[in-house]
Amino acid sequence: MQQSHFRTVWISDIHLGLKDCKAKFLLNFLESTHCDTLYLVGDLVDFWSLRRGGYWSESHSRVLQAILAKSIQGVRIIYVPGNHDEVARDYIGLSVGGIEITHEVIHETADGRHFLVTHGDECDRAVKCGNPLKHRLGDWLYDLLLWANRWTNFTRRCFNYPYWSLANALKQRIGRATRYIARFEAAAAHEAVRRTLDGVICGHIHKARITQINGVLYCNDGDWVESCTALVEHHDGALEILYWADETVVVLQEHRNRSLKQPLPGDAKVG
Numbered sequence: 001m002q003q004s005h006f007r008t009v010w011i012s013d014i015h016l017g018l019k020d021c022k023a024k025f026l027l028n029f030l031e032s033t034h035c036d037t038l039y040l041v042g043d044l045v046d047f048w049s050l051r052r053g054g055y056w057s058e059s060h061s062r063v064l065q066a067i068l069a070k071s072i073q074g075v076r077i078i079y080v081p082g083n084h085d086e087v088a089r090d091y092i093g094l095s096v097g098g099i100e101i102t103h104e105v106i107h108e109t110a111d112g113r114h115f116l117v118t119h120g121d122e123c124d125r126a127v128k129c130g131n132p133l134k135h136r137l138g139d140w141l142y143d144l145l146l147w148a149n150r151w152t153n154f155t156r157r158c159f160n161y162p163y164w165s166l167a168n169a170l171k172q173r174i175g176r177a178t179r180y181i182a183r184f185e186a187a188a189a190h191e192a193v194r195r196t197l198d199g200v201i202c203g204h205i206h207k208a209r210i211t212q213i214n215g216v217l218y219c220n221d222g223d224w225v226e227s228c229t230a231l232v233e234h235h236d237g238a239l240e241i242l243y244w245a246d247e248t249v250v251v252l253q254e255h256r257n258r259s260l261k262q263p264l265p266g267d268a269k270v271g
Contacts, residue, residue, distance in 0.1 A: 014045075107201065
């Protein structure tokens with residue numbers, strides 16, 4: 001498979017150990033792309049889910065193997081732990097398997113702009129209410145949303161329809177969710193303004209987006225639970241979000257088309 005080459009790639013909120021992690025989509029992405037620098041912007045492994053029993057398949061292990069393989073191949077990998085893998089914050093400042101672990105980092109793009117790279121959970125204090133009951137209710141509703149997303153896509157696969165994020169679609173239509181996202185984006189952008197940077201790159205809220213807020217560029221690389229997205233930097237410094245569920249459909253269709261063109265065993269050759 002021909003690889004796309006980017007200067008930099010950001011992925012976050014993979015949530016290995018969670019049943020709804022789209023590990024196979026991510027594996028396809030890692031195998032189909034190459035970069036000079038790869039940022040893991042938090043929630044690589046969902047230790048919260050694993051403490052409750054969790055879920056781990058071969059594809060989850062293969063994601064970790066693919067990331068380590070990129071490090072061995074010379075890709076610089078920078079890991080910024082999030083709230084679901086906060087245990088990794090005990091190792092900040094160390095390099096494990098060639099992977100640099102840090103709380104946050106300033107990234108300079110090819111065109112000279114400077115971006116704060118952080119998971120984003122530190123913005124929660126600015127946007128969440130302090131009622132723990134509402135937090136628990138929100139967690140329960142999110143679990144229900146992922147369950148509905150899982151079965152919706154199971155049904156779609158039965159009819160050969162491509163993956164579609166029901167969870168992401170509903171979040172865009174629920175007023176409370178859209179208000180939370182807007183407050184989070186404003187809080188993250190404010191931190192870039194406060195530090196006189198050109199922008200911020202984060203994850204955490206599972207909502208991929210590139211937009212100008214208060215004079216800085218807010219970038220969110222999304223997730224691999226709902227949307228299957230990554231943020232990439234081209235060699236001229238331009239930033240773009242890749243929606244890999246859509247890309248995977250194209251790749252699979254190309255494979256199918258090539259298979260259909262191949263002669264079947266026993267077919268006579270004309271020549």
